[in-house]
Amino acid sequence: MSEKLLVNPIECEGHGACAELLPEMIHLDEWGYPIVDGQPVPAALERDARAAVSACPTLALRLLRS
Numbered sequence: 478m479s480e481k482l483l484v485n486p487i488e489c490e491g492h493g494a495c496a497e498l499l500p501e502m503i504h505l506d507e508w509g510y511p512i513v514d515g516q517p518v519p520a521a522l523e524r525d526a527r528a529a530v531s532a533c534p535t536l537a538l539r540l541l542r543s
Contacts, residue, residue, distance in 0.1 A: 478542055478543070479517035479518070479542075479543055480517065480518045480523070480526070480540040480541060480542050480543070481515055481516070481517055481518065481540070481541050481543055482499075482502055482503070482513045482515075482518055482526055482529075482530075482538065482539075482540060482541075483513065483515070483538070483539055483540075483541050484511050484512075484513055484537055484538055485537045485538075485539070486510070486537075487537075488535045488536060488537035489510055489511065489535060489537035489538075490534075490535050490537075491505075491508060491509040491510045491511075492533075492534055492535070493505055493509050493511070494529070494532045494533065494534070495511050495529040495530075495532065495533055495538050496511055498525060498528050498529040498532055499522065499525045499526055499528075499529040501522055501525075502514070502516075502518065502522060502526065503529065511538070517543070518540065526540060527540065
């Protein structure tokens with residue numbers, strides 16, 4: 478079973494903690510908001526992805542099982 482990383486752009490305030498914790502999958506746009514590609518999270522990055530989700534102060538980042 479794989480998981481995808483999703484960002485709720487309405488909830489996100491652009492703190493950037495997620496990109497610091499998971500730079501392999503999250504990039505910031507010119508205003509500091511995260512961009513994710515919607516690809517499944519590789520097994521090697523699952524722990525880092527969970528840490529990024531937990532660190533989001535506005536709960537705008539989540540993992541969706543598919």
